[in-house]
Amino acid sequence: MGCGGSKQDVAAVQQPQPIGNDIKPVSEPPKPVSNGTTPNQEVKDEQEEEEEETGSDCLYISTDPGEETLEVDDSLEEYNHIKPSEEAQENHIKKATNVKFFEDWFPEYFQDTDADSESRPRTVNHIDIKVHGSDKQLTIADIDKRARETPQDKASSFKALRNYLLKDLEKQTDKDRLAVRAILVWLSIQEEGNFGSKAANKDSPEGFLSLLAKKQTMFSTFFTVLCREFGLTCVQIKGLSKAGDYQPGDAITKENSSDNWTAVYFENSWNIVHPYWVCRGLFGHRPAGWIKLEAGGKTIGKSEKGAAGVLRNAFKEYYIFPNPKEFIHTCYPIDSKWQLTKNPISLKRFEKMPYLLPTFFGMGLKLISDETCLLNTIKGECMIEMQAPLKNANQIGLWYELYLKEGTGKTDDEKRMLQKENIPKLVAMIRCGDLWQFKLSLPIEGTFKICCYGGPYKSSLARIAEFRVDCKERKKDCRILPFDPGRVGFGPGPAAASAGFFLPSHAGGLVPVNAKSTIEISFTVEKIVIERTTIRATLYTTNKDQTVLQENVSVRTSVETSTVYFDAEVPDEGEYALSINTVRQSQTTQTSTAVSNGKSQQHAHVREETSNVCNYLLSTFAKSKETWNDMLNVLRPPADMPPMLSLTARIKEMETSGAPKEGVDLENVTKCLKTYSIDQVRNINVGAAVMYEWVSNVYSLY
Numbered sequence: 001m002g003c004g005g006s007k008q009d010v011a012a013v014q015q016p017q018p019i020g021n022d023i024k025p026v027s028e029p030p031k032p033v034s035n036g037t038t039p040n041q042e043v044k045d046e047q048e049e050e051e052e053e054t055g056s057d058c059l060y061i062s063t064d065p066g067e068e069t070l071e072v073d074d075s076l077e078e079y080n081h082i083k084p085s086e087e088a089q090e091n092h093i094k095k096a097t098n099v100k101f102f103e104d105w106f107p108e109y110f111q112d113t114d115a116d117s118e119s120r121p122r123t124v125n126h127i128d129i130k131v132h133g134s135d136k137q138l139t140i141a142d143i144d145k146r147a148r149e150t151p152q153d154k155a156s157s158f159k160a161l162r163n164y165l166l167k168d169l170e171k172q173t174d175k176d177r178l179a180v181r182a183i184l185v186w187l188s189i190q191e192e193g194n195f196g197s198k199a200a201n202k203d204s205p206e207g208f209l210s211l212l213a214k215k216q217t218m219f220s221t222f223f224t225v226l227c228r229e230f231g232l233t234c235v236q237i238k239g240l241s242k243a244g245d246y247q248p249g250d251a252i253t254k255e256n257s258s259d260n261w262t263a264v265y266f267e268n269s270w271n272i273v274h275p276y277w278v279c280r281g282l283f284g285h286r287p288a289g290w291i292k293l294e295a296g297g298k299t300i301g302k303s304e305k306g307a308a309g310v311l312r313n314a315f316k317e318y319y320i321f322p323n324p325k326e327f328i329h330t331c332y333p334i335d336s337k338w339q340l341t342k343n344p345i346s347l348k349r350f351e352k353m354p355y356l357l358p359t360f361f362g363m364g365l366k367l368i369s370d371e372t373c374l375l376n377t378i379k380g381e382c383m384i385e386m387q388a389p390l391k392n393a394n395q396i397g398l399w400y401e402l403y404l405k406e407g408t409g410k411t412d413d414e415k416r417m418l419q420k421e422n423i424p425k426l427v428a429m430i431r432c433g434d435l436w437q438f439k440l441s442l443p444i445e446g447t448f449k450i451c452c453y454g455g456p457y458k459s460s461l462a463r464i465a466e467f468r469v470d471c472k473e474r475k476k477d478c479r480i481l482p483f484d485p486g487r488v489g490f491g492p493g494p495a496a497a498s499a500g501f502f503l504p505s506h507a508g509g510l511v512p513v514n515a516k517s518t519i520e521i522s523f524t525v526e527k528i529v530i531e532r533t534t535i536r537a538t539l540y541t542t543n544k545d546q547t548v549l550q551e552n553v554s555v556r557t558s559v560e561t562s563t564v565y566f567d568a569e570v571p572d573e574g575e576y577a578l579s580i581n582t583v584r585q586s587q588t589t590q591t592s593t594a595v596s597n598g599k600s601q602q603h604a605h606v607r608e609e610t611s612n613v614c615n616y617l618l619s620t621f622a623k624s625k626e627t628w629n630d631m632l633n634v635l636r637p638p639a640d641m642p643p644m645l646s647l648t649a650r651i652k653e654m655e656t657s658g659a660p661k662e663g664v665d666l667e668n669v670t671k672c673l674k675t676y677s678i679d680q681v682r683n684i685n686v687g688a689a690v691m692y693e694w695v696s697n698v699y700s701l702y
Contacts, residue, residue, distance in 0.1 A: 003594065021049055063244045063259060064276040066218040069211070070202055072225065074235045082265055083232070084337040085245030138168060140193055141579070143178060147185035152194070155205040158229035161186075166230065176232060176266035180273060181320060183226050188279035188315045220260045223275035237272075239333040240347070247287070248355045248449065249374035249468035252332070252347065261331060263338065270340055274319040281316065290403040294427060303406065318358040326361045331355050361465040363396060363454055364389045367465075368435065374468050377442060380475025384438040384450070384467060393434035394494050399461055400438055401451045402427055409446030425481040428617060431491035432508035439510075442471040443478035457494040474587035482540040482547070483577030485615040490577075492523075496614045499582055500526035501564075509615070512622040515573045519618060522565045530557050530564070534583040536610075537566045541576050553578065568618060576618040584609045 036246075147165055154164045165182040169175045196211035200216060202208060202225065211217040215496060220236055227234035240252050241259035261274040288306025324340040328350070345353075355373040368385040375382050388396055426601040427450070428439040448469040453461035488495045491509025496502075503524040513519050529535070539553040552569040568578050586607050 005355050024553055030563055063241070064218045064220070064280075066212065066215045068218050068221060069216045069220055072221055072236050073429050079233065079235065082270075084270055084340060089690075098117075143169075143182050144185050148189055150180075150186055154207065155195075157204050158226070161205050161226075162230045176264070179230055179232060180227070180271075182265055183223065183230065184273070184275065184278050184320060185315065187223065187226070187275065189313055218260065219276040219279060223273070224262055227262075227264060233265055235265075237261050237263055237333050237335070237338045239331055239338070240350075241331045243330070247468065248466045249470075250351075252351045259331065263340075271321045272324060272340065273321065274327075274331070274473070277319040278316055279313065280311060281314035282309040282311055289406050291406055292401065292403055293448075294400070294402040294425065316358075318362070321359070322358075326356075326358075328355045355466045356463055357466075359454060359462040362393055363464065365454065365464065373466070374470065375475070377469060377471040379442070379473055379476075380442045380471060380478065382440050382469055384440075384452070386452075386465075387435045388434045388436075390434055395457055396454060397457050397461070397487055397494065398429065398431075398436050398464075398489075399453045400427055400429060401453075402440075403449040403451070404444075405447035409444050425484060426478075428481055428510075429489040430484075430509035430617065431493055436489075437510075440469060441475050441478055442469070444474050445471050447471075457498075479542050479575060481577070481617070482542045482575055483579060483615065485577070485579070486612065488612050488615055490615050491616045492614050495612065496523070499611060499613045500529040501580075501613055502526075504614070506616065510617050510619060510622055511573060512577075513568075513570045513618045513620055514662065515570055515620050518567055518569045520565055520567050521578065521616060522563055523614075524562055525557075525564050527559075527562055529582070530559060530562065530654075532584070534585075535564055536581050536583055537568075538579045538581070539568050539576055540579065542574055549576075570618060570620065575619045575621065578616040578618060579612065580614045580616075582613055584611075584612050 019505060023289065146167075150161070150164060154161045164178055165186060166175075169178050169182075172178060176241045190209055190212075192213035195206050196213040198206050198210040200207060200210040200214055202211070202217075205226070206218060208222045208225065212219070212222065224234045224236050238260050240254065240257040242252070242257070243259060244256060246252075261272065261277075263272055265271070284307055286307040286309070287470075288304060290304045292300045292302050292304055294300060328339055328341065328345065331352040332345075332347060333339055339345070352374060353371045354367055354371055356367065366387045368387050369383055375384070386398065386533040410537075426441055426443070428437075430437045430439060438450065438452065440450065442446070448471060450467050450469060451463060452465040452467075454464040455461040489509060492501070492504040492507060497506070501523040505520070505522040511519060511521070535555055535557070537553045538553050539549040540547055541549055549569075549571070552571065554567045555556050555564065556567070566578065566580060568576070570576060586609060589602050590606055
């Protein structure tokens with residue numbers, strides 16, 4: 001799986017520190033990025049030096065390198081009555097919402113009434129641990145700390161290890177859930193190499209660690225035995241996974257994709273655990289054979305060098321009790337009843353399922369476009385669409401990287417794609433409220449890969465999804481995008497809201513326009529923005545003779561209505577980019593000594609700080625249709641309406657008024673109100689539902 005250019009501060013809550021001997025750290029080791037799957041290559045002890053910022057710090061999941069020499073009996077008679085049936089029931093264990101994918105940020109998910117409300121990790125972080133009959137209260141941090149500090153001699157017997165790890169948990173309501181966590185925290189920091197000289201057997205934890213050191217058993221086997229010795233009901237599950245050398249769209253077979261994981265039974269249902277993926281990760285892996293075309297919003301045109309990566313201890317909490325509906329995107333059990341869902345899928349369907357990673361689900365995202373990891377272009381174009389929960393939409397940002405598979409296109413075309421000056425910007429990332437679109441326009445035939453990233457606004461990003469794109473017919477007259485918008489993308493988002501720009505007249509980043517016409521785009525802004533900030537706009541074109549049309553764009557403001565207007569004149573057919581920026585001036589004073597008289601002199605210097613607020617892609621090729629923009633246009637209060645009238649009151653007036661104001665399309669408003677919820681109507685103002693009453697929020701700042 002390709003990965004590049006995105007970094008992240010933390011990957012999982014309360015992560016135990018890696019201390020392995022046989023797992024050697026790299027110099028300045030990269031910080032973990034939330035979870036993914038990794039190719040199964042020979043792991044190098046040291047990472048190659050990076051020539052540029054790439055995905056070397058992404059955390060992958062490798063397959064367990066052990067060769068199983070032990071047999072764990074999963075046909076025990078006492079398990080028969082709790083084996084999942086062919087018609088497995090959904091698991092309704094209470095889910096927590098605070099798996100920590102990003103530091104100091106937790107997503108708000110879709111409403112509980114939503115069909116996908118259960119698509120979130122199940123963890124133990126929400127549990128308030130109170131030990132009955134004891135003055136001592138334990139926290140998750142206490143349990144983790146104790147597990148990490150387990151004396152080595154406790155591994156001499158299962159009884160000694162059990163008594164140590166499970167101390168004071170016996171009377172806790174969630175003792176089974178907590179016991180699983182304690183086992184995994186302990187297992188995740190073990191140094192197998194320290195036990196290589198011990199007798200390799202299944203009679204004690206240290207015997208199993210010796211087997212692991214010799215690659216004679218697997219983490220899932222050891223975890224299963226530990227659970228049973230600790231009084232937990234646990235089984236191994238054989239299956240296939242999208243790990244190892246997997247790339248999106250690859251065929252899944254037993255020869256190249258075999259894997260195994262476990263399920264633990266408690267609270268009247270089975271709960272998935274992937275012990276190896278919890279405990280081990282691969283850093284710095286980079287698959288070879290790809291030409292990176294775009295990264296960080298800029299053209300690259302560089303053939304990627306492969307890197308095996310560095311195996312390290314890692315505690316990835318997501319794989320402790322993941323939601324089965326999410327887990328099935330990466331792991332497929334041979335016995336379908338272990339899918340633990342009402343509607344099991346086939347292996348063929350598993351192959352085609354979109355390759356979505358834990359952070360995708362952790363951010364509460366939905367895939368709106370085709371549910372597949374293999375996309376085919378139509379006349380050189382395709383679209384990927386993702387949606388965020390309303391309350392998250394204005395807090396997060398997405399981004400991407402684009403690759404071309406070496407050897408899949410014509411030789412001359414590939415050589416041309418390695419030259420930066422010949423690479424058009426092939427992907428337009430367009431947002432509209434809570435919806436993101438990645439619009440690909442491909443100028444040559446070949447196999448492409450797009451890696452998507454996401455994270456909170458102004459934070460590092462983590463890998464969230466990957467797709468393969470097969471282009472059998474290039475786009476004719478493929479036009480270069482006129483402007484690189486960077487992470488701001490096209491369309492109003494958190495950058496606009498944080499700059500004090502609200503109520504965009506056009507909530508979508510792609511605006512259909514007509515040649516030889518003028519388009520007006522406006523925002524309601526905070527009063528302080530008008531008073532203290534210079535607002536500028538630039539119009540870019542794909543015309544090679546003239547890339548900037550400064551005379552074709554103007555900015556005007558209305559102090560009375562706190563509105564800023566941008567008028568862009570479109571001279572000809574084509575695509576244009578309108579870039580909106582704020583400029584703040586800061587003055588600094590420098591002191592110098594005159595050579596002639598030796599006296600000190602002060603010089604004032606004015607420095608301008610420019611911030612990109614929002615960008616729009618104006619296209620004469622885009623078809624005009626009713627969108628969020630149309631809905632907002634008819635709901636926007638007119639200039640003569642009292643300034644403190646709320647959006648809610650405006651909607652009610654539009655619904656009940658028998659004689660709407662001149663120019664108001666009541667039929668269109670009514671249609672919009674029936675189509676979209678009130679939360680969605682509020683959301684389009686700034687991309688989040690927090691703007692309950694638009695004017696009261698804006699004017700409260702005056």
